[in-house]
Amino acid sequence: MPCHHFIELKVDDYLTGRLTPDDKRLFDDIIGRCPDCRSFLEEQRAAYDLIHEVSRPETPELYWSGLEKSILARIESSDIKTNNEIAADDAGPHRIWNAVIPLAASFLIFLVSLSMGDKVGKVAGSGPTAANTVEINSAQTSYASLIESPEIIAISYIAASPPGTFGF
Amino acid sequence: MNTEIEDLVRKFVDGDHAAFAELVRRYEKKVYGVAYRMMGNHLDADDVTQEAFIRIYKNRESIKTASFFSCLLMKIATNFAIDLIRKKKNRFVAIDDDTTASQALKAQLIDKSLGPDESMESSELMAHVKKAVDMLPPRQRTAIILHDIEGFSKDEIADIMECPQATVRSNLHIARIKVKKWLTKNKP
Numbered sequence A: 001m002p003c004h005h006f007i008e009l010k011v012d013d014y015l016t017g018r019l020t021p022d023d024k025r026l027f028d029d030i031i032g033r034c035p036d037c038r039s040f041l042e043e044q045r046a047a048y049d050l051i052h053e054v055s056r057p058e059t060p061e062l063y064w065s066g067l068e069k070s071i072l073a074r075i076e077s078s079d080i081k082t083n084n085e086i087a088a089d090d091a092g093p094h095r096i097w098n099a100v101i102p103l104a105a106s107f108l109i110f111l112v113s114l115s116m117g118d119k120v121g122k123v124a125g126s127g128p129t130a131a132n133t134v135e136i137n138s139a140q141t142s143y144a145s146l147i148e149s150p151e152i153i154a155i156s157y158i159a160a161s162p163p164g165t166f167g168f
Numbered sequence B: 001m002n003t004e005i006e007d008l009v010r011k012f013v014d015g016d017h018a019a020f021a022e023l024v025r026r027y028e029k030k031v032y033g034v035a036y037r038m039m040g041n042h043l044d045a046d047d048v049t050q051e052a053f054i055r056i057y058k059n060r061e062s063i064k065t066a067s068f069f070s071c072l073l074m075k076i077a078t079n080f081a082i083d084l085i086r087k088k089k090n091r092f093v094a095i096d097d098d099t100t101a102s103q104a105l106k107a108q109l110i111d112k113s114l115g116p117d118e119s120m121e122s123s124e125l126m127a128h129v130k131k132a133v134d135m136l137p138p139r140q141r142t143a144i145i146l147h148d149i150e151g152f153s154k155d156e157i158a159d160i161m162e163c164p165q166a167t168v169r170s171n172l173h174i175a176r177i178k179v180k181k182w183l184t185k186n187k188p
Ligand SMILES: [Zn+2]
Pocket: A003, A004, A030, A034, A035, A036, A037, A038
């Protein structure tokens, strides 16, 4: 194995002190006699030493208890289910209602849009769900400002992600 | 992985809420730390942290061991963070991502060290290093944060990032060279 292959392979373990004694001896030996390997190590070590010193973000203790509460509340309040539970539910007898109810709701909104004129109908057709559409309309919220909000980006992204996006 | 964590993970998989709450307490700082360094702001780091725990809760039936739990948690967090970064990519000027390992090796031979006259205040330097890390493309940023800052091994990072160890290695080496070059070019 050429010396620089060995150094490239082992440099990260060298920097983090994970080399075996045998590898450490060989590593030091190569570094002592090969200027190219030495210069590679020096550069990697200079960057590692700087990056390694980047400190943890300062976060007040109060934040952590709030975070814990928020996560647990999301799990307890909503109907978060495991993937197996979702699969079991999908096979259940009420499955048909999952299809019928949104269809009925869409039809209802269509009727409302016909009776109220063009404006509501256009938004109802483009919005993600009937409930969101009503909220956006009634609050007169700027859709552009909603899109800029990271929470909305995250929520809409999660909603739009096909299964498997996050490795499942 | 200690037996206490093994025990908590087993209870959590069986649906024990108290065990889950304890796991959140034990791992939230680690997840948030990685998320914050990847996202560069509190709001997104908070979002990534919450989502990681919600998603692992949903997927708890696939968890077999405590080490798998921590790996899966970091995998979910970093994947979610990478997706968020990509969505916001237009807001960043990324350090170019087309450098190959061999180009990087050549680059390191011509690159110069920072030099003694370039010393600066420690906190200012750290802020600058953080900025350089923020400029890295998402996968190089993930590898360097997990390895050089959080101390994960290349094996663990390969699991978390779902790629061969050789890819982790080249991401690390290229990322370090880019950070150093960026610091040399962009003095504060
Ligand atoms: Zn050599």
